[in-house]
Amino acid sequence: MSASLPAVSSSPRLLAGLLFAAYSALSVNRHRQMRSTGYDLGIFEQAVRSYAHLRPPIADLKGPGFNLLGDHFHPVIILAAPFYRIFPSPITLLVLQAALLALSAVPVTRLAIEFCGHRAGVCLGLAYGLSWGIQQAVVFDFHEVAFAVPLLARSVELLARRSWRAAAGWALPLLLVKEDQAFIVAAIGAYIFWRGRRGLGALVAAVAVEVGALAVVIIIPAFNPHHSYPYGKTAGSISSLPVPVTKEETVLALLAPTLFFALRSPLVLIAAPSLLARFWTSSPNLWGTRFHYNAVLMPIVFIAFADGLARMRASDRVVLLRAARVAPILALLGAMSVPQPLRSVLDPASWRVPEQVRTAEALLRTIPDGTDVAAANRVAPQLTGRCRVFRFLSEPTPRFRPEWVVTTGAPYEQSMIADLPSLGYRVAARATGITVYRRTVAVRLPPGGLRRPLRRA
Incomplete structure (x- = not known):
């Protein structure tokens, strides 16, 4: 006993x-x-x-x-x-x-x-x-x-x-x-x-x-x-x-x-x-x-x-x-x-990291540490440990434009993606469904703001 x-x-x-x-x-x-x-x-x-x-x-x-x-x-x-x-x-x-x-x-x-x-x-x-x-x-x-x-x-x-x-x-x-x-x-x-x-x-x-x-x-x-x-x-x-x-x-x-x-x-x-x-x-x-x-x-x-x-x-x-x-x-x-x-x-197959994920990780590494990023939901936790991350869709806005934006091209992101050029963003890199934008253009807003309001999903 x-x-x-x-x-x-x-x-x-x-x-x-x-x-x-x-x-x-x-x-x-x-x-x-x-x-x-x-x-x-x-x-x-x-x-x-x-x-x-x-x-x-x-x-x-x-x-x-x-x-x-x-x-x-x-x-x-x-x-x-x-x-x-x-x-x-x-x-x-x-x-x-x-x-x-x-x-x-x-x-x-x-x-x-x-x-x-x-x-x-x-x-x-x-x-x-x-x-x-x-x-x-x-x-x-x-x-x-x-x-x-x-x-x-x-x-x-x-x-x-x-x-x-x-x-x-x-x-x-x-x-x-x-x-x-x-x-x-x-x-x-x-x-x-x-x-x-x-x-x-x-x-x-x-x-x-x-x-x-x-x-x-x-x-x-x-x-x-x-x-x-x-x-x-x-x-x-x-x-x-x-x-x-x-x-x-x-x-x-x-x-x-x-x-x-x-x-x-x-x-x-x-x-x-x-x-x-x-x-x-x-x-x-x-x-x-x-x-x-x-x-x-x-x-x-x-x-x-x-x-x-x-x-x-x-x-x-x-x-x-x-x-x-x-x-x-x-x-x-x-x-x-x-x-x-x-x-x-x-399941051994579940342990393999897909090649597109490895490519996406390499793409995200082009974003410098300590910078401001507006990131899509699936990308955000890959960056929060080294960047100041905001929610893409809520940001960017005409008043607040992080230097970088990362999108996944999901359907609910499309209307906001269409507004990025008008906010001064250009594509910096793109691969495997992820697109990295960088703010490279200074935007001067007219007195009434943008000609059309920013769309939100």
């Missing part, structure tokens, strides 16, 4: 190490193939780069001189600055995100092993690591929510263990990750209140509401150029908005990886306020299963899965006992059978 303890205790860390390698390989390889984007990897690199040099988090891709605290309240990203100062590259952020997401598998797997046994617990932990919500976060560049996932996993693990004060202590830092994490922290406080620690639960919920309101009403507007919360207009009413299939599909997709056994644990209710807040908005991007929005819900759902299985194993009903034994294996088989981005890591 004692000989098996080291293997049991080391399994969560070994699993996290494997996931870290897989996540890093996937995201870094996508960046090498120019599949990362300015929205949002380039934006976060600009902010972290500013922090690393002890400056405010300016992200010029959001607008010249835009302070990113005027977009979201995420002071936690300053923790990435020391790593970026040592390794100044967007790859640093991708690897850091991979580490944070992989780290979240440790508390999930550890609790699952304790509640369900070693083999079942490892299967459940691996199913979590391969879950679609985590993989979608890995494949969509870098986001601040990566810091929330391990914090939340640890907090919900402690809730399952009834360690109320420790769970609260791990939950409160979520308020520094992003303003919408207040919904989850308030839910954790409500859960603690419901389970009997009323004073502690009420305090956690009150702090979540106050910090969330402070961020949305005061802090973000103070840094925003329009002195408002930029996402307030996306709010709607559940009763006034039609409930499309995507919302229902998202709920099913969250529960299906657990074979719906997560519903046997009250811990799953912690995910409800955050999910309802997303459904409340009028932005379809927040309703579905794409992007990074569901990553923070995965630890909740899978820890509820482990807790639900433990409740089933304590039952005297044979059908529940048998279901609890096979559920983790079935969950793992299900996670492995669903086509997901991590599969590409096993």
